Ligand SMILES: C[S@@+](CC[C@H](N)C(=O)[O-])C[C@H]1O[C@@H](n2cnc3c(N)ncnc32)[C@H](O)[C@@H]1O
């Protein structure tokens with residue numbers, strides 16, 4: 239279950255890949271939307287940790303354009319906004335496909351919602 | 364005590380049948396659950412606040428289930444596809460990754476509020492090939508360095524493991540310290556052969572909580588008291604009742620009854636190239652997805 243919340247935390251960890259290695263780019267994805275209960279406190283807590291540009295860009299690639307291009311200050315966000323954020327972060331599940339590194343092009347395959355993060359020996363730092 | 368880590372690499376040892384056996388064994392469930400609760404206690408998270416946790420070597424989700432119950436969001440990583448598949452079947456709520464922790468993590472700095480690991484890192488003490496990146500010190504260094512960076516400051520990582528000697532404890536703690544962690548080893552029931560448990564209790568930036576920087580005390584005696592054990596068991600039975608015979612949670616109301624029998628689902632939809640179980644649960648050292 240790769241959700242965008244996790245995708246937003248993930249950079250390529252192959253050897254020598256330290257710049258331009260985030261965000262990983264989704265390829266050939268199959269999505270599943272699964273509703274879940276919203277926890278506003280959790281979202282507010284997590285809010286400062288988000289890389290907003292990466293989140294918006296990735297959501298767009300997956301067909302969701304509900305988020306604004308610039309991250310609104312936390313004090314200004316309302317319930318409506320949190321709902322949209324909750325949906326993007328926690329309800330869109332990438333079930334099949336891959337994530338590729340924009341820098342080294344390593345392909346992390348996703349099968350049954352589980353990304354394969356294993357590296358070949360020569361890619362291990 | 365038998366030492367699975369000396370038998371075969373983890374993803375082979377925990378193949379389909381062992382993964383099922385491991386997960387359905389009620390004695391094992393009880394022990395892993397007790398250690399998870401203890402690890403959470405040692406993690407000393409601020410009460411009643413949401414947290415985002417990492418479960419290192421999450422296996423089939425025995426700990427993850429407890430994290431779900433406690434209301435935490437979490438990410439689990441494990442190297443054994445068969446264990447992860449059981450976790451999927453059990454419908455745990457965390458995001459799962461097929462990952463070798465000895466290769467390090469790629470998480471952005473400071474994203475996790477804490478990490479737990481139950482009965483895993485003894486597996487890092489065996490070299491599985493002669494490649495330089497597969498020596499235990501190299502793998503431990505990579506693991507602790509990238510873990511340290513993924514944790515926010517202040518926070519903690521609590522890792523229960525089964526060392527086979529004091530030298531192993533020494534090796535692991537010294538590498539963790541070099542990676543920037545404070546803290547150390549907490550031993551519960553040190554005088555009991557059976558109940559003795561070793562927890563590596565690591566601090567980032569003081570560790571957080573009231574008695575930060577101070578290492579928590581290990582528990583004394585011969586293990587949990589009868590009544591306490593009974594109480595915990597009762598709680599677990601309560602949970603079990605919510606499960607059907609195969610160990611799956613019964614569908615809960617709302618959006619939660621999503622179907623993890625995805626393969627079935629996809630087949631119903633007529634999707635042909637559904638990955639077969641046998642492919643996902645491949646026994647090769649490196650499965651190619
Ligand atoms: C005894 S099981 C514990 C599973 C789970 N933590 C629990 O308490 O039920 C040990 C787990 O460690 C995992 N493991 C061993 N070496 C690993 C590695 N290098 N990277 C990731 N996981 C590993 C195994 O695949 C297995 O699932």
Ligand SMILES: [Zn+2]
Nearest residue numbers: 250255339342
């Ligand atoms: Zn890369």
